[in-house]
Amino acid sequence: MPIFKLPVIKKFGVLSDVRHMHFQQRLFKQAWGSHPLEVKHEEHRNPLEITEKFILQFNSAEGSVEQEQFLSLARKMLLRCKRRSGFHSMGCGEYVDLTVAWTELIxxxxxxxxxxxxxxxILLVSLDQAPVNSDHIRVLFFIAESVLYRICCDAVHKSYLYSNEVKLSKIGFLTFLRLFVFHLSDKLVPYKENKCRLLTFIQVLPSCETVYQLYPNVLSALRFMNKAAETICSSMMPLERMSSSDNSFKQNQYPHTFDLYSQGSISSEYDPPKFEMNPFLWHSLLTWQCVQTNGTRLNELLQNLFVYRGELHQENWLYSVLALFFLGEAAKLNMSCLKVLMHLMRDFILSPLSLQLKHENCKRNISSWRWEVAYIYTMVLADICLNGNISEIQKTAFVGCKEHGYLLKQTKELKEASLYDLLHYSPAQMSNLCDExxxxxxxxxxHSLVKICHELRGNVNREGLRNAVWKALYKQKRNENDSHILEAVKVAEAEINGPINPFISRNGKVLSTHRSLACFQYVGWRIASGLCSFYFPTTHYIHLPRTSLPKKSQIQHSQSKQHKMEKKVSHFLCKEVLQAGKRSVSHQDFTMRSDMDLKRVIKNQWEKELQVLIKEEDDMSNKSLQKNQTQETYFREIMRKREEKLKKEDKTL
Structure with a gap:
C-alpha cells in the first residue's frame, strides 16, 4: 500500500508547540460559537427556567419597567408550578410532577x-394535599434544609413576626411530618448524607425558640421540627447526645403491647406491624382504617385506645401527634371516634392538675407534660369543626355534647375538651408553673376559632355555627385580661388577612389559592393512607373523602360585573372539585350535555340579538334615505318656483 506524505505548512509562522496548541484551541472555540448549525445553551435556554441568576436579577431590579417585566415572568413560573403541583387535582394527574414543582416553588x-x-x-397547600410517595424523600430533605436555613439565618433576626415566618413554620411542620412517616416506614436508611446535613441545624434550632415564646403556633412547629429531626437522625448522632426519650418504642418495655392479636380478637382482619410502632399510634391507625372501610371491630378498637391512653404522655410525643391526626380523620366521619378523642384529650389536659393534687412539689412531672400535643389538638378540633361529615359532628367539636343549645354559661371547669371549653379553661387552683x-x-x-369564623363567612348553610363562634370570640375578647390571648386574635387575623369570599377577591380577581390555609385539611388522611398501604399492602385503595363545596350567599355588590365573575369562578371550581373526586360516567355525560345545551342557548341568543341589530341598522338607513329624498324634493320644488317667478318678471319688462 503506497504511503502519501502530506506537506506540513506553517500558516501561523514559527510558533512553539504549546503556543500553537493554545492558538488552535482559541480558534476552535470561536468556530464552535459562530457555527450556524450549533445552538448555544445560554442563548436558547428555557425562558421559564428558575435559576440563581434570575432570582438575583428579580431582587435587584430597578425601575418600574424592569420590575414589571420580571414580575410578569415570575407569575408565569408560578402558574407552571401550580399546574405541576396538581393544585386543583389533589396532587394527582398525568401532568403532575411534585418533585420539580416543590423544588421550583422553594x-x-x-x-x-x-x-x-x-x-x-402554593407549596403549603400542595404539601397538605399531595399523596405520600417515597419518590419525594429527596426533595423533602431539600425543603427541610431550606426552611431551617431561612428560620435560623434570617427569620430570627427580624424584630416582628412576619407572615412568611408563619408560612415557613407550617411548611416545615408538614415536611418533617412526612419525613417522620417515612422514618416509621423504614425508608430513610439510604439517606445518610441528608441526615448529616440536618444535624448542623439541630444544634442551632433550639436557640431560635426563644424568639417565638409569645407565639405558640410557630413555637410548636419549631419544636416538632426539632424533635422529628432528632428522631430521624438518631442513628447519626453521638451516643452521649442520645437520651432514652429519643429512642423509638421497644417491645420489651411493653411486653403486652400486641397480646390482643395473639388472643385472636382482631387477628382475622389485622396483623402486627412489620416494624416497631407505638401501641397507641398503632390502634389509632387501625381505628381510622376501620372507619374508612366500615369495619365491624370499631368498638373493640376504641376500647383498646383507653387501655393505651397512657402512651399520650410518652417522651417521644411525635407518636401522640400522629395519633391525633389519625383519630381526627376518623372523628370527621364517626361521632363515637370524636367522643373518644375528646375524652382522651380531656384526661391528658387534666393530668398536670392530678399530679399537683397528689404531689404538691412535683414540678418535674408537670414540666414534662407536652403542651405541644394539646396545642395541635386544638388544630385537629378546628379541622373537624370545619370539615366534619355532618353538622352534628361539627357542632360537637365546637361546643361538646351539650343538649341545651350552643353556648352555655361560661365556666372555667373542663367538662369536655371541646373548643368552647378550652376557650375558657383556666384552673384557679393551679400553680404559676401550670398557669404558664x-x-x-x-x-x-x-387562634383556631378566629380562622373558623373567617372560613364560614358567607356560608348560608352554616350561619348558626359561625354566629356561635363569633359570639364566643366576642365575649372572650371583652373579658380576657391576658395579653397573650389577645395577641392570638391579632396573629390569626393577620395570618388569614383575606377577602370575604375565598374564591374571589374584593377587586374581582381570582386568588392564587382556591381555599384558605386555616387548617391542615388533607395531610392526616394522606399520611394515614400512606402508612396503611405500607403495613397492609393487600387492602384495597381508600379514596380521598369528598368535601362538598359550601353554598355561598350572594353578597350584594355595587358592580354587576364582579357578581357575574364570582358566579363564573365558583362554577369552575365546583367542576374542578368534582373531577378530583372521580365522577361517574353518567354524571359526566349529564354535565357535558348541560354545557352543550347552555352553549347552544347562548349561541341562539346571540344570533337573535345580531338579527335585531341588523334590522335596526336597516331601519335607520332607510329613514335617513327617505329624509334625504324628501329634502331633495323640497329643494327642487323651491328652485322650480323661483325659476317660474323669474320668467314672469322678464316678460313684464
Whole structure:
C-alpha cells in the first residue's frame, strides 16, 4: 500500500508547540460559537427556567419597567408550578410532577414581595394535599434544609413576626411530618448524607425558640421540627447526645403491647406491624382504617385506645401527634371516634392538675407534660369543626355534647375538651408553673376559632355555627385580661388577612389559592393512607373523602360585573372539585350535555340579538334615505318656483 506524505505548512509562522496548541484551541472555540448549525445553551435556554441568576436579577431590579417585566415572568413560573403541583387535582394527574414543582416553588420563595407569599401559599397547600410517595424523600430533605436555613439565618433576626415566618413554620411542620412517616416506614436508611446535613441545624434550632415564646403556633412547629429531626437522625448522632426519650418504642418495655392479636380478637382482619410502632399510634391507625372501610371491630378498637391512653404522655410525643391526626380523620366521619378523642384529650389536659393534687412539689412531672400535643389538638378540633361529615359532628367539636343549645354559661371547669371549653379553661387552683402552660391552650383555641369564623363567612348553610363562634370570640375578647390571648386574635387575623369570599377577591380577581390555609385539611388522611398501604399492602385503595363545596350567599355588590365573575369562578371550581373526586360516567355525560345545551342557548341568543341589530341598522338607513329624498324634493320644488317667478318678471319688462 503506497504511503502519501502530506506537506506540513506553517500558516501561523514559527510558533512553539504549546503556543500553537493554545492558538488552535482559541480558534476552535470561536468556530464552535459562530457555527450556524450549533445552538448555544445560554442563548436558547428555557425562558421559564428558575435559576440563581434570575432570582438575583428579580431582587435587584430597578425601575418600574424592569420590575414589571420580571414580575410578569415570575407569575408565569408560578402558574407552571401550580399546574405541576396538581393544585386543583389533589396532587394527582398525568401532568403532575411534585418533585420539580416543590423544588421550583422553594426557589421562587427567595424572591421578594408577593411572589414569595404566593409561592409559599402554593407549596403549603400542595404539601397538605399531595399523596405520600417515597419518590419525594429527596426533595423533602431539600425543603427541610431550606426552611431551617431561612428560620435560623434570617427569620430570627427580624424584630416582628412576619407572615412568611408563619408560612415557613407550617411548611416545615408538614415536611418533617412526612419525613417522620417515612422514618416509621423504614425508608430513610439510604439517606445518610441528608441526615448529616440536618444535624448542623439541630444544634442551632433550639436557640431560635426563644424568639417565638409569645407565639405558640410557630413555637410548636419549631419544636416538632426539632424533635422529628432528632428522631430521624438518631442513628447519626453521638451516643452521649442520645437520651432514652429519643429512642423509638421497644417491645420489651411493653411486653403486652400486641397480646390482643395473639388472643385472636382482631387477628382475622389485622396483623402486627412489620416494624416497631407505638401501641397507641398503632390502634389509632387501625381505628381510622376501620372507619374508612366500615369495619365491624370499631368498638373493640376504641376500647383498646383507653387501655393505651397512657402512651399520650410518652417522651417521644411525635407518636401522640400522629395519633391525633389519625383519630381526627376518623372523628370527621364517626361521632363515637370524636367522643373518644375528646375524652382522651380531656384526661391528658387534666393530668398536670392530678399530679399537683397528689404531689404538691412535683414540678418535674408537670414540666414534662407536652403542651405541644394539646396545642395541635386544638388544630385537629378546628379541622373537624370545619370539615366534619355532618353538622352534628361539627357542632360537637365546637361546643361538646351539650343538649341545651350552643353556648352555655361560661365556666372555667373542663367538662369536655371541646373548643368552647378550652376557650375558657383556666384552673384557679393551679400553680404559676401550670398557669404558664395552660395559657397556650387558650391561645390555640382563640387562634383556631378566629380562622373558623373567617372560613364560614358567607356560608348560608352554616350561619348558626359561625354566629356561635363569633359570639364566643366576642365575649372572650371583652373579658380576657391576658395579653397573650389577645395577641392570638391579632396573629390569626393577620395570618388569614383575606377577602370575604375565598374564591374571589374584593377587586374581582381570582386568588392564587382556591381555599384558605386555616387548617391542615388533607395531610392526616394522606399520611394515614400512606402508612396503611405500607403495613397492609393487600387492602384495597381508600379514596380521598369528598368535601362538598359550601353554598355561598350572594353578597350584594355595587358592580354587576364582579357578581357575574364570582358566579363564573365558583362554577369552575365546583367542576374542578368534582373531577378530583372521580365522577361517574353518567354524571359526566349529564354535565357535558348541560354545557352543550347552555352553549347552544347562548349561541341562539346571540344570533337573535345580531338579527335585531341588523334590522335596526336597516331601519335607520332607510329613514335617513327617505329624509334625504324628501329634502331633495323640497329643494327642487323651491328652485322650480323661483325659476317660474323669474320668467314672469322678464316678460313684464
Amino acid at each position: 426557589l421562587l420563595a427567595q424572591c421578594k414581595g408577593k411572589i414569595q407569599e404566593e409561592a409559599l401559599d 402552660i395552660f395559657w397556650v391552650i387558650r391561645y390555640g383555641a382563640v
